[in-house]
Amino acid sequence: MLKRLYEKNNSSRDIAEVVSLLEDGGLLVYPTDTVYAVGCHALKERAVERICKLKGLDPQKNLLSIICHDLKQVSEYAKVDDSAFKLMKRNLPGPFTFILPANHRLPKIFRNRKEVGIRVPDNPILLEVSRLLGAPIMTTSLPYDEADDLEYMTTPELIDEKFGGKVDMVIDCGIGGVEPGTVVNLLDGEVEIIRQGCGELME
Numbered sequence: 727m728l729k730r731l732y733e734k735n736n737s738s739r740d741i742a743e744v745v746s747l748l749e750d751g752g753l754l755v756y757p758t759d760t761v762y763a764v765g766c767h768a769l770k771e772r773a774v775e776r777i778c779k780l781k782g783l784d785p786q787k788n789l790l791s792i793i794c795h796d797l798k799q800v801s802e803y804a805k806v807d808d809s810a811f812k813l814m815k816r817n818l819p820g821p822f823t824f825i826l827p828a829n830h831r832l833p834k835i836f837r838n839r840k841e842v843g844i845r846v847p848d849n850p851i852l853l854e855v856s857r858l859l860g861a862p863i864m865t866t867s868l869p870y871d872e873a874d875d876l877e878y879m880t881t882p883e884l885i886d887e888k889f890g891g892k893v894d895m896v897i898d899c900g901i902g903g904v905e906p907g908t909v910v911n912l913l914d915g916e917v918e919i920i921r922q923g924c925g926e927l928m929e
Contacts, residue, residue, distance in 0.1 A: 728886045730898045731851055741851075744895065745858045752894035753777060754863075755885055756855075759848040760821045760924050761867055762885060762902040764893060768792045768803075768864040771833040778835075780892055781866050785835045791823055791843030792832075792862035795853045800844050803831050803862055810912045813929065819848040821907035821924035841913060851899065867906060880904060 731740060747754060748766060751773040755764045764780065766773035778785060794800045797814060804826040806814070814824055828842040836842055845865060847853070856863055868879055868889065878884045882898035890896060908925045911918040917929060 727890070727895045728882060728898055729895055733850055733899065736851065741854055741858065744855050744897070747895055748773075748855070748859055748863065751776075753780070753892070755868065755882075755889060755893050755896040756852060757849060757897065757899040757902050758821075758845075758852065758865075758907075759819070760903050760905060760907045762879060762882070763865050763867050764889070765793065765863045765865040767859065768836075768862040769833060771835055774833060774835050774864050777864060777866060780889075781869050783866065785838045789825065789839065789841065789843050790836050791845055791865050792836075793845045793847060793852055793856055793865045794862050795856035796846065799856070799862065800826075800846065803829060804842055804844055805829055807915070809915070813910075813912070813917065813927075814844070814846075816928045817925070818846040819853065821847070822927065823907055823909045825909065825911045825913055825920070827913065843909070845907075851897070876904060 751770045753764060753766050753776055755762060766777050800806060806826060823843040823845050825841055825843055828836050828840055870879055878888050880902045882896055886896040906923040908923045908927060909921040911920050
């Protein structure tokens with residue numbers, strides 16, 4: 727199902743429909759502040775398993791990431807020391823994934839590697855959905871093969887054509903970006919940029 731939303735001034739009914747879909751364990755494709763991504767309610771393990779199957783992710787080997795609506799929510803699901811908090815406060819919302827130790831509130835599938843990627847994207851739709859959901863959104867980029875036409879990753883109608891049978895809703899918010907965000911490892915008390923993408927980290 728393709729659903730048109732706008733960066734601002736969406737009806738409360740439309741946002742509530744998205745929240746309800748996630749509460750029911752549905753899979754959602756949505757725009758972020760970088761690229762279109764796919765996600766689900768992060769505390770519903772069966773939905774997380776559906777995402778892993780769709781993307782070919784092995785939780786034993788691949789980092790899993792969540793979207794939170796603010797830093798207070800981040801601290802509910804990850805262990806954040808003072809230096810990490812200050813760094814994230816300077817850079818979020820923004821196109822960054824911060825790798826932090828996971829805590830016990832996330833499902834076991836996340837804790838297999840004892841770490842979690844944290845996103846607070848600069849996208850009003852996602853932040854509002856996460857706030858109303860009262861839970862983080864498990865998030866990952868869309869499956870992509872080098873043989874695929876890049877348009878299928880940036881154009882909602884084509885995303886729906888390609889993945890509509892595997893997810894429950896595709897949010898159409900216009901043409902998406904092509905450059906992923908920057909990934910920052912904060913696990914060892916040091917700041918290590920693992921992947922430089924969109925966004926310049928302010929240290």
